[in-house]
Amino acid sequence: MKELILRHKNLIITLALLSLCFILVYYQVILQLAYSWDNNPNYSHGYFIPFISGFMIWYRSGEIFGQTISPRPVLGTLLILAGLMQLMVAWVGSEHFLQASSMIPVLIGLSLVFWGTAVTRKMLVPILFLIFMIPLPAILWNQLAFPLALMASKVGASAVDMMGLPILREGNILYLPGVVLQVEEACSGLRSLTTLFALSALIAYMSPLKRVSKMIIFLAAIPIALVGNVVRLIATAVLARYYGPGMAEGFIHDFSGWLLFVFGLIFLMLLQTLLTRWEGRVPAERG
Numbered sequence: 001m002k003e004l005i006l007r008h009k010n011l012i013i014t015l016a017l018l019s020l021c022f023i024l025v026y027y028q029v030i031l032q033l034a035y036s037w038d039n040n041p042n043y044s045h046g047y048f049i050p051f052i053s054g055f056m057i058w059y060r061s062g063e064i065f066g067q068t069i070s071p072r073p074v075l076g077t078l079l080i081l082a083g084l085m086q087l088m089v090a091w092v093g094s095e096h097f098l099q100a101s102s103m104i105p106v107l108i109g110l111s112l113v114f115w116g117t118a119v120t121r122k123m124l125v126p127i128l129f130l131i132f133m134i135p136l137p138a139i140l141w142n143q144l145a146f147p148l149a150l151m152a153s154k155v156g157a158s159a160v161d162m163m164g165l166p167i168l169r170e171g172n173i174l175y176l177p178g179v180v181l182q183v184e185e186a187c188s189g190l191r192s193l194t195t196l197f198a199l200s201a202l203i204a205y206m207s208p209l210k211r212v213s214k215m216i217i218f219l220a221a222i223p224i225a226l227v228g229n230v231v232r233l234i235a236t237a238v239l240a241r242y243y244g245p246g247m248a249e250g251f252i253h254d255f256s257g258w259l260l261f262v263f264g265l266i267f268l269m270l271l272q273t274l275l276t277r278w279e280g281r282v283p284a285e286r287g
Contacts, residue, residue, distance in 0.1 A: 001222050002214065002255075003135065004217055006032075015114070016100065018110065022106070022110075022122070025084075025087075026087075026103060029087075029096075029099045029100050030101070032099070032100070033046060033100055033133065033134070033135075034047075036096075037133075040135055041198055042135070042141070042191045042194065043133070043135045043188070043189070043194075044199065045132075045133075045194075045195055046132075046133040046135075047131050047133075047248075049129065049130060049133035049198065050130065050133065051090070052129065052198075052202060053126045053127070053129045053130055053163065053205045054126075054129045056125065056126040056129060056189030056202070056205055056206075057123065057126045059206060060122065061123060061235045064122040064123060065115075065116075065119065066120055067116075067118035067121075067122060068116070068118050068121045069115050069116055069118075069119060069140070070116035070117065070118065071112070071113060071114060071115065071116050072112040072116050072117055072120075073112075073113050074115070075109075075112050076108075076109040076111070076113035076114075078109070079106070079108055079109030079112065079114060080105070080106050080109035080110065080113070081109075082109075083102045083103070083104070083105035083106035083109060084102070086098055086101075086105070087099055087102040087106075090102065095137070096135070097134060097135065097136060097137050100133075100134040101134055102130065102133060103130065104127060104128065104130060104131065107127050107130075108123075108124070108127055109119060111123050111127070111230075115238075125201075125205050126205075129201060130148060132194065132198040132201070139189070141181040144190055145190045146172075148189050148190055148226070148229075149172045149189075149227075150171065150172050150183075152183055152226075152229055152230050153169060153171070153172040153173070153183040153233070153234050154169065155184070156228050156230055156233040156234050156237060157169040157174055159178075159230070159234050160174075160234060160237050160267065163238070165238070165241055167237070174237060176237060176240065176241045177241065178241075179237075179240045179241055181234065181237060181240060183233065189225050189226055189228075189229030189230075190267055191224035192225040192228060192229055192260055192261065192264070193221060193222065193226070195261060196221035196224055196225045196264045196268075197218070197221045197263075198257055199221070199264065199265060199268065200214060200217055200218045200219075200221040200268055201218055203217055203268050203269070204217040204218045207272050207276070208273075209272070209276060209279060210274070210279060213275040213278075213279060216271070216275065217268060217271055217272055217275065220267070220271055221264070221268075224264045224267050224268070225260075228260045228263060228264060229260065232259075232260055245277065
């Protein structure tokens, strides 16, 4: 280990200095991200994303750094400059999403400068994974959340009506006897979708599946989140009808969100198992 450190002493020093420069350049951006993670419940998972990204690199470190190292300083420098230009423009315009997302081309550029195309290709998914820690602009989030909330309320109202319970829907507001439920932005399913997208990306990356199967796992987050959110809404409406409006808020509401995440994880793992069997990587007799 000592010989390895001495052999790569200059590289280690250079990387340490670059890391320090990266932190200094993005210090205010990182503080803004931390503020969002603390105050925006839709992105409370943001603290975990950099660590998960680092774990993804460590998990495949042998494969990643076993590639031929052929630095691409020109291409890498161009990407770094493009990322820093994005940061400057976004800083002037106070656009936090563009400020934070400029980290990604900068990191890809640094990888190209030091390790080249082959290594960077393997590092691409862990670097792009960082996008899940960056809150979407509020205008875009609201444009996505409201239609999803409207769809969930429409499907949920139809399902409750089919169960024989009296219900009236006006937009995203559900009226039951003695209970009024408003399907707000927080109940649109977009928060669950964001979290499940990050989870499905991690599972797909770590699985020994082919690219098409990995993409199926990643995209499976969409139906799992949408269907799960509708089921959650139906259950909330039924519980509120029989046990009062208190069942639609507080601990029960938060707990159902965690339950949706757990079931989403189970479904993703089952899907991975099925796809693994389908590709013939695991003998069928293993149950």
